[in-house]
Each structure stands twice: as structure tokens, then as C-alpha cells.
Amino acid sequence: MSQKFEKLSVLVDGEELSSSSSDNHLIDDVKNDADLMQKWKSYHLIRDGLRQELPVQLNFDIADKVAKAIESEPAMIATKKTWRNIPIVGQVVPFAKQGGQMAVAASVAVAMILGVQQLNQADTDVPYNAAPPILGVQGGLSPVSYDQTRALPQTNESEQRRRVNAYIVDHNQQMRFKSTEQVSNSTEPSVQDMTIEEQVNTVENIPE
Amino acid sequence: MLVSSATYNALAQEDASDLKDAPTTTVTSPKVTAENWLAKMSHAMRALNYSVSLVLLTPGNDAQPYLWLHGVNDEGIELEQLNLLNGPGREVVRIGNKVSYFEPNVPPYSLESSIINSPLPSDFFRHPEKLKDGYDFFMIGRSRISGRAAQQIRVLSKDRSRYGLNLWLDQETGLLLKLNMFSLESELIKQIQVTGLNVTDKPDGFFSKIENSMLPEVISYQPKSLSNSDWEIKYLPLGMKIVKRDLHRLSGTGKTVEYIMLSDGLVDVSVYLQDFKGDEPIQNLVGKVESDTLLTIQQGTLNVTVIGKIPAETANRIATSIQSVH
Numbered sequence: 347m348s349q350k351f352e353k354l355s356v357l358v359d360g361e362e363l364s365s366s367s368s369d370n371h372l373i374d375d376v377k378n379d380a381d382l383m384q385k386w387k388s389y390h391l392i393r394d395g396l397r398q399e400l401p402v403q404l405n406f407d408i409a410d411k412v413a414k415a416i417e418s419e420p421a422m423i424a425t426k427k428t429w430r431n432i433p434i435v436g437q438v439v440p441f442a443k444q445g446g447q448m449a450v451a452a453s454v455a456v457a458m459i460l461g462v463q464q465l466n467q468a469d470t471d472v473p474y475n476a477a478p479p480i481l482g483v484q485g486g487l488s489p490v491s492y493d494q495t496r497a498l499p500q501t502n503e504s505e506q507r508r509r510v511n512a513y514i515v516d517h518n519q520q521m522r523f524k525s526t527e528q529v530s531n532s533t534e535p536s537v538q539d540m541t542i543e544e545q546v547n548t549v550e551n552i553p554e
Numbered sequence: 555m556l557v558s559s560a561t562y563n564a565l566a567q568e569d570a571s572d573l574k575d576a577p578t579t580t581v582t583s584p585k586v587t588a589e590n591w592l593a594k595m596s597h598a599m600r601a602l603n604y605s606v607s608l609v610l611l612t613p614g615n616d617a618q619p620y621l622w623l624h625g626v627n628d629e630g631i632e633l634e635q636l637n638l639l640n641g642p643g644r645e646v647v648r649i650g651n652k653v654s655y656f657e658p659n660v661p662p663y664s665l666e667s668s669i670i671n672s673p674l675p676s677d678f679f680r681h682p683e684k685l686k687d688g689y690d691f692f693m694i695g696r697s698r699i700s701g702r703a704a705q706q707i708r709v710l711s712k713d714r715s716r717y718g719l720n721l722w723l724d725q726e727t728g729l730l731l732k733l734n735m736f737s738l739e740s741e742l743i744k745q746i747q748v749t750g751l752n753v754t755d756k757p758d759g760f761f762s763k764i765e766n767s768m769l770p771e772v773i774s775y776q777p778k779s780l781s782n783s784d785w786e787i788k789y790l791p792l793g794m795k796i797v798k799r800d801l802h803r804l805s806g807t808g809k810t811v812e813y814i815m816l817s818d819g820l821v822d823v824s825v826y827l828q829d830f831k832g833d834e835p836i837q838n839l840v841g842k843v844e845s846d847t848l849l850t851i852q853q854g855t856l857n858v859t860v861i862g863k864i865p866a867e868t869a870n871r872i873a874t875s876i877q878s879v880h
Contacts, residue, residue: 360695397694398710401740506836510850510859512806514843517824517861519805520815522671523775524798524822 350375351385358389588691588707592682594728595721599679601626603757604729607750610673612844613742616640622674625757633761636670646670647764654769662770674746675820679730684819688712688793697722699731700748709820715791715868716821717743727753735845738865744845777802783812785827785856789875791868794818816862816872823862825872830857840866849873 353372376382394400598604603625610618619639626632634648642658653671654664669676678685685691694706703725710718722732733746777800787796798815812827830836836857840849843861849869850859853876860869 398690398692398708505834509807509809509836510839510848512804512809513824513826513850513859513861514846514848515806516804516811516813516826517846520798520813520824521822522665524671524815524817 598728713792826859
């Protein structure tokens with residue numbers, strides 16, 4: 347028996363046995379022998395553990411659970427079919443409800459960011475910086491009714507997009523400049539600040 | 555019969571050297587470790603003359619084909635070229651510590667740097683030892699990648715706060731054949747698949763055609779570094795350090811932000827702090843831009859934005875840990 351376990355271990359490791367016929371023989375044995383089958387399972391689990399491949403949650407014997415669930419399911423005969431009764435769709439809905447909020451938030455963010463990127467590429471030459479500072483001044487000059495300032499949700503939204511996008515662009519620039527500093531911590535005579543700004547501003551198409 | 559997962563985890567963490575000597579992971583001699591393999595990779599990346607065709611994949615995006623050349627000339631200077639082969643192209647040439655970027659719509663320019671900034675984790679390829687504080691390395695086994703015998707290495711963050719890597723290194727040379735970056739839920743974040751690898755005695759003929767004087771001038775960028783700030787980050791993932799801290803203006807908005815760059819040798823994370831007084835704060839949001847996570851939250855009077863290839867939970871933990879010094 348222990349020899350069999352040894353052979354099984356070798357098989358799990360993917361190392362070839364001496365002859366393929368004994369290989370097949372062993373596989374047949376595993377199919378028929380409950381002990382070996384259990385060992386086969388455990389060896390794989392141990393290997394996954396050693397390789398740190400185990401998932402965050404372990405779901406053992408899904409097949410058994412599914413089989414039991416099916417058995418305990420009351421037979422549905424001649425019920426009116428709605429989409430909820432279709433097994434897969436019925437399962438999906440509560441799941442979607444569960445994770446929906448986060449998923450929607452994330453996808454909105456992605457859509458927003460991607461949208462902005464495309465927008466930005468279309469007219470990179472348009473200076474965006476003109477409008478926003480006025481907002482603050484307006485408030486300082488005269489009391490503006492709440493409704494009036496609220497009447498510009500569209501600009502607030504695009505303003506927000508623009509700001510988020512600015513962070514993404516800057517992150518990519520910083521990654522590129524990061525290695526620069528590692529090489530030269532010495533202060534070299536640098537190009538005038540203005541020139542650098544210009545250069546940096548134009549670096550839009552950075553991979554990733 | 556089923557033993558709990560905790561037992562196996564304990565087993566796995568018991569002794570890393572056991573792992574390497576386990577029969578499943580033996581390479582040629584039991585002494586070879588994942589660290590040895592990474593050292594071999596880093597040496598090969600720097601010392602060999604090679605030409606690599608590779609494809610970069612990020613889920614949801616088109617595949618991007620690259621040609622990557624590397625050589626060392628007679629004077630011992632490293633020569634490197636990375637070329638995006640689709641579309642208008644994007645070409646980067648490195649001669650020693652001068653990196654020149656040639657991109658569409660931008661006048662070419664050079665930076666002083668020892669690595670090319672690209673979707674490839676070049677810093678990791680050259681200095682995998684930087685990861686040892688924050689990551690564990692595992693030998694996995696051998697397989698066949700791009701028609702060559704490959705050794706698989708897995709890189710996992712010790713505190714499970716960052717994405718992991720699966721690397722397949724060429725058995726013969728130690729060069730990269732395939733790289734998968736995956737999330738904690740084992741979803742693919744990024745994949746690099748080498749489709750052709752050619753190691754030669756001499757550097758590629760391309761490099762002899764480059765005239766150093768023809769390369770664009772080196773520009774330098776040195777914003778004010780920040781010595782004392784009102785804010786501090788209380789939580790950093792294991793092995794992650796602050797590598798840069800400054801005040802600079804965002805070219806997109808013209809606003810000045812406090813900037814902190816974190817790095818663990820594999821991923822770089824940007825943290826932006828912006829006081830939103832007099833300005834409407836950015837709404838809290840979290841999302842993904844290609845393989846980067848973007849998270850922005852309000853923390854007191856600050857808008858904190860975190861961007862980088864890290865899980866959203868980790869980004870959130872970093873952002874919420876920011877506190878006033880006073």
C-alpha cells in the first residue's frame with residue numbers, strides 16, 4: 347500500500363513513471379480505491395498549500411453540496427416559468443444585488459476616467475485652467491443665491507473629471523522621473539523651470 | 555478527513571527552505587533557490603546581448619506588441635531599446651544612463667536614468683533584491699513557455715497587501731519568458747508573454763547606427779523637495795518606503811499638490827494630498843485605469859488620492875491612515 351502511495355505522490359508531482367502502462371494502471375486504481383482517491387485529493391491540497399496557491403476561501407466538495415442541494419430541491423412540476431425560475435439567472439440576481447453597489451461605483455469611476463482620457467486627447471491644446479478660479483472670487487464679491495451656484499452641475503462634474511485625470515497623468519510622469527533622481531542626486535545645472543514645465547506638459551502619451 | 559486550510563498555511567510557512575527542497579520543486583540540485591533564480595535573471599538582463607519580442611496584455615485592452623533589444627558594447631556600456639510595434643509607435647533608447655523617449659505628438663527628449671520607464675517592471679528585473687523586505691519568493695516548477703524550458707517562480711507580498719507575480723524564466727539564460735501579475739483573488743492584472751527570444755554574442759546591429767550626438771538633450775526635473783510636512787502616513791504595506799516627497803504643480807489643473815511616492819521595488823504608488831479649502835472637494839471614488847487602481851477620498855480637510863498597481867483595499871488603508879502631525 348505504501349508503495350502505491352509513493353507512486354501516487356510521484357504521479358501528483360507530474361514526474362513520469364517508468365512505463366506508461368503502469369501509469370494507466372495506477373489511475374485505474376485511484377478511480378476504484380477510495381483510500382487512494384482520498385490521498386490523491388490530499389496530496390493536491392498539500393501541494394497547493396506549499397505553493398501558496400490556496401484561495402482565500404476554501405470550498406470543498408462543491409460537487410457533493412450541489413448534489414445534495416439538488417436532491418433536497420422540491421420537484422418543480424408545471425409551475426409557470428418566469429426568468430427567475432431559470433436556474434442560472436435565479437442564482438445570479440441575488441449575487442448581483444449583493445455586490446452591486448461597489449461594482450456599480452467602480453464601473454462608473456472607470457467609465458468616467460476613460461471618458462475623460464478620450465476627451466482630453468481630442469483637444470489637448472485647449473487650456474482648461476481659465477474658468478475655475480473665478481468661482482472663489484464670485485463668492486467673495488457678492489452673495490450669490492444657492493440655486494444659482496447650483497445651476498452648474500455639469501461644470502462641477504467635468505471639473506471633477508479633469509482633476510482626477512490630472513492625477514493620472516501626473517502619476518505616469520512621476521514614475522518616469524522617479525528613476526532620474528536615483529541616478530543623479532547631484533544638483534546639475536538644470537534647464538530653466540519654464541522649459542521644463544512646457545516639456546512636462548506635453549508628455550501626454552505615456553504607456554500605461 | 556479534510557484538514558482545515560489553516561493547517562496547510564502553517565505547514566507552508568513553517569520553513570521556506572523545506573519548500574525549496576520539496577521533491578516537486580527541485581530543479582537540478584536541491585540548493586537552487588528562487589533567490590538564485592532571480593539573481594540569475596537580474597544578471598542576464600544586464601549582461602547579455604538579447605532581442606526579445608513580447609506581447610503585453612491587460613484585461614479589457616488590446617494586446618500590445620513590443621520589440622526589446624539589449625546589448626553591452628565593448629566599453630561595457632549598456633544599450634537598450636524598447637519599441638512599441640503597433641500604431642504610430644513609441645520608441646525608447648537607452649545608452650548607459652541616458653534614456654531618450656521618442657513619442658508621437660511630443661518633441662523627443664532624454665532623461666538621465668538607468669532604466670527605461672515602460673509597462674515592463676524594469677526596476678524589478680534589474681534589482682529583484684529590493685523586494686526581499688516585502689515579498690516572499692517560491693520555486694514552483696518547470697514548464698514550457700515560448701518553446702523553451704522554463705522555471706516558474708512565484709512572488710507574493712508577505713502581508714498579502716499587494717498583487718503577486720508569476721514569473722517564468724528561461725532555464726538556459728535566466729531571461730524572462732512570461733510574467734503574470736495577479737490580484738489576491740487570482741485575477742489577472744497584467745501579462746507579459748515573450749514570443750521570441752534571441753541571445754547573441756554581439757549587440758544588435760541597430761545600436762551601431764545610433765549616434766550619441768543625435769540623441770535629444772537631457773532635461774531635468776527637480777521640484778522643491780519637502781522636508782517638513784503637516785501630514786504623515788501611518789500605514790505602509792510591508793517593505794514599502796517613501797522614496798520621494800515634494801510639492802509640485804499638476805500640469806492638468808495648475809494646482810499645487812503635496813506629493814508622496816511610495817515604492818517597494820516592484821510597484822510605485824503615488825499619494826497626492828490637496829487641501830480643498832475654497833474649492834469643492836472631489837467626490838470619493840475608486841476605480842481602475844488599465845492596471846492602476848485610483849482611489850480618492852476626503853480625509854479631514856484633505857483630498858487624498860492614491861494611484862498605483864495595488865488592490866483598492868490597500869489604497870484605502872494608506873489613504874485613511876494619513877493624519878495631521880499636530
